[in-house]
Amino acid sequence: MSRLACGRAREIMTDSKREAAGNPLLRKLEGFVPLPEADRAALLKISENPQVVSAGTDLIREGEPPDGMFLILDGFACRYKLRENGARQIMAYLVPGDAGDVDGPLLRAMDHSICTLSACKVARIAPDTIWNLLQRPAVAAALRKSTLVDEATLREWLLNVGRRSAPERLAHLFCELHLRLRAVGRADENGFELPITQYDLADTTGQTSVHVNRSLRELRERGLIKLRQRHLTILDLPGLRQFAEFKSGYLHLGDQAAA
Amino acid sequence: MSRLACGRAREIMTDSKREAAGNPLLRKLEGFVPLPEADRAALLKISENPQVVSAGTDLIREGEPPDGMFLILDGFACRYKLRENGARQIMAYLVPGDAGDVDGPLLRAMDHSICTLSACKVARIAPDTIWNLLQRPAVAAALRKSTLVDEATLREWLLNVGRRSAPERLAHLFCELHLRLRAVGRADENGFELPITQYDLADTTGQTSVHVNRSLRELRERGLIKLRQRHLTILDLPGLRQFAEFKSGYLHLGDQAAA
């Protein structure tokens, strides 16, 4: 298609199409299921007026009753649990486009907490609104599939922590984030913003921050990555993937054609 | 209630009520949501004619398209993944009453394998049958809730492997299995059959079998458990729970009253 044709196409974009290009939720869900225009508009609507939250803020705490869901529009958040001795395990990252707890209200109490790792833009969606969204079959299918991918990601993380070495764990995490962030337009070929600390990486991969630092050095010395000023540069993507033994199947990115 | 009254009550039990007492799927789902008689009958029907499968049989392998779901009626199975070097990570146990992949057909390919750890009785449920079951609101709600608990369990396992010591991981696993098996009538106050090897425990908790053996010895020497001939005896349940820092909230056993 010529540049001119491209330009013309852009002129006749609807408002929701124009906004959608930058809306991570839409980009993510459309990666799973094609959405009718009305659904796109509905999803854009719930993304309006997000709240800006600073880093280190609990969005909901373990033990509290779930109340609707969170939608991350910008920044990094995480699911985590604490042990009595203060040890923290991060069990999932919520990146732009991710929605926490679509089915949450089915349970009486949260069994974990959700916290921002960086400054975030967060939209809170009330249970009624979720219910309305789920009446749209395409949206319901996309959200369901998104939940299945979240669960598959959790399994991969368990494999990561249980059966990979410390540097491999970090490499695998970076490969995963690279794909997830690319799917929502927050990463390019060479890297992405990673607005979290080495302490956070440690609590994600089941290590100490000291050891994370050493592991990062190893990845750097192997010429695979560079991590400075909260920006991850991937110097050798095939090498990084091979080192981490990364296989993207669990993210189910390329199978829209499934039943 | 007197023995006599008990006896009379038993006389007027319907067939499905009689069978249900021993059916682990029914026991599990009724722990989440009360089920109408017709639903109970439908669930009993799909539990008929299970297939007997010997230990170490793959029920489905990574990469294959999901085809319906499995229902474990007896024995232990697991979800697992292999690394290229042969290392295995077990990511979930399927015990009697557990159903794999209610939503599986939404995805194009399995991202993990499922294998029996002991001899099992397994019912295979076709996608059409699943669809019919999901038309029953109470069954759908119970299965959905069961899926949420599976995911919460996965998170707890990640915490386990990431932030607990080797003996603590085993202790926590035993506490979890004790509750899950009691919910389906496969455990009593003092212990349960654990028909799996120390290699399996190692691949569950991210250790080697040698170290599992040493960790089990530590639990034994602390007077917490005894594990011989595939039977786990819990000698000190409060002590075991305290040692593992076990909190049962994530299993969501006691909150039928939730929205």
Next chain:
DNA sequence: CGGCCGCTTGACTAGTCTCAATCAGTGTGG
């Protein structure tokens, strides 16, 4: 400019793995 948080590094310790040998339980075929 000073304080704080996060990063980096070193030295030492603790936990876990690897390799290897032995023992016990189970099932099989002669």
Next chain:
DNA sequence: CCACACTGATTGAGACTAGTCAAGCGGCCG
């Protein structure tokens, strides 16, 4: 019925990975 084979459990010795403690550095914010 017993010898053998195989798998799983147990233990020891030594190596290695990751954790702990401690110090110094550097960038960012007030």
